Amino acid sequence: MPTEKIAVTTAAGHELSGSLELPTGLVRGAALFAHCFTCTSQSKAAVAVARALAREGIACLRFDFTGLGGSGGEFGRAGFATDVEDLVAAGRYLADRFGDKILLVGHSLGGAAVLAAADDLGFDRVAAVATIGAPSDVPHVLRRIEGDLDAIRAGTTATVSIGGRPFELSGEFLDRVEATDLLAEVARLRVPVLFLHSPTDDLVGVENASALFQAALHPKSFVSLAGADHLLLDARDAEFAATVIAGWSTRYLPLRDDWPMPEEGVVVRSGHGKFGTEVHTPAHRFVADEPRSYGGDDSGPTPYDLLLAALGTCTAMTMRLYADRKGWPLEGATIHLSHERDHEEDCEHALDGEDGQIQALHRRIAVRGPLDDDQRRRIVAIADKCPVHRTLEGHLHIHTRAED
Structure with a gap:
């Protein structure tokens, strides 16, 4: 898939670093992917989902939250509220660039963030929301932090360990995490929701998905990621989740009216990347490209x-x-x-x-x-x-x- 490097400026003034996965052919809509807690936009799930959506004609932006990966700002002072603010800034960028409503997708805490961000972004700008392994309570992530949280709450900034990696956290970070009532946010959603969760997830139990599903209004759906781990480290699990989300999302991001099928013959339209094109026949659509060795993205036949x-x-x-x-x-x-x-x-x-x-x-x-x-x-x-x-x-x- 053609990939475009993106920088989005937040309300705080720093830039979020992202990669926009573009369809080889025409764009039917746009999606925003939020990665898991302390991960980056390079996680297997982020890359797999973004590229699966692009194959369905949906441009997908995967970006690094504040203070992570290539993004600016301080992670240790950010917290969940900043993640939501990041999503709103990135979502507005996508909505302004591609028009129409966008799809929100989030993994783990990123899933909780997209559920909370939908209301702030505005339901008039959100087509649907999909989550993978999302917790039903945001403070759940604090259980993964190794360090003296009581000292941090008392006003001391300290180094903690999260997933074996050191991070500087402040009391502001903990306050922002603990102040969120996610189930109440879900109950306010007025868009279609899809929950994907593994029944063998040992970091965020499947009971979290049950609570989220119960709180959400219809239309809502649940898909079991049987046998998958929380981070979807097995590429087959990541691809399965990506395929499900991509297929489900096309119901809420329909083909645009300016994509008419020709009554006869074949119509070829320029797409994205150096050589990407989309072919329309009276009954079918497919893409054509050139191999990487010749400067293409190898996303279709030559x-x-x-x-x-x-x-x-x-x-x-x-x-x-x-x-x-x-x-x-x-x-x-x-x-x-x-x-x-x-x-x-x-x-x-x-x-x-x-x-x-x-x-x-x-x-x-x-x-x-x-x-x-x-x-x-x-x-x-x-x-x-x-x-x-x-x-x-x-x-x-x-x-x-x-x-x-």
Whole structure:
């Protein structure tokens, strides 16, 4: 996926560092991802969810909360209220840039933060909220802090350990964490909510999901991440959660009206990244790209891949039609196609106004089924009669007209 580096300025004046995962094709909406407590936007869950959403046409911003990763500010004085303020600032950036309502997604304490931020951001700007392993009470995170919290409450700034990493915390941080009634925030939500939680989560028990689900109004949904750990360290768990959220969110971020299907032919529209494009047929949409070695993002087939695919699929269909008409027991076919050409040289010739040349297309065909030798020979021979083959070898003229 194409990735754009983003900096969002907070109300406190410091910048939040983020990565905006963009769809290769057109953008149907935008999403904001909040990472887990003391994690960063580089966590497996953050990257997996953001890129899964981008594959569905949803631009997703994953960013570092105040004082973490590449973001400015002091983590030790921030606390939960600052996380919510960060989300509001980032959410407004997305809403202003992409328009319409945005999706909020949060992992662990980030999940609690997006539940609390929806109201502050404004329900008119929020399409839906999804959480992964979120606690039902924000002070729950204090149990992960190793240090003298009583001394910090008394006014002493001290170094504590969170997940084996040292952090400087102040009394202000603890006050901001302990002052939040998350269940009351959830009860005020007026947007669709999805809760994902593992029943074997040993950091934030699944009873937290039950409490959140009970407090929320419909429409609300729950998905069990059976066998997953809290941080989704297994890439398969992170991908599963990402796929579920991406599929669920498309219900609340519908395709835009300016994405019409053509009545005939094919429409190709520029997308994101250096070469990203989106292809629209009367009934289908898909993306095309170039490999990373040529400066693309490798998020879809190349133009020559599509050319070979057109020949290969037409070949398979023609052989099937021929065998069926003859009543022959063709069970299937495998066609391997390749081409000889210098891709970079072809493009350079085209830019210079010269004729590039595809030297040759190679096609290897294997047919399956209880066929005799004559049937096999005749089925393979009919491949040369397929419409795409005849078009490529015929006298083809391409007429180009500029439009406003």
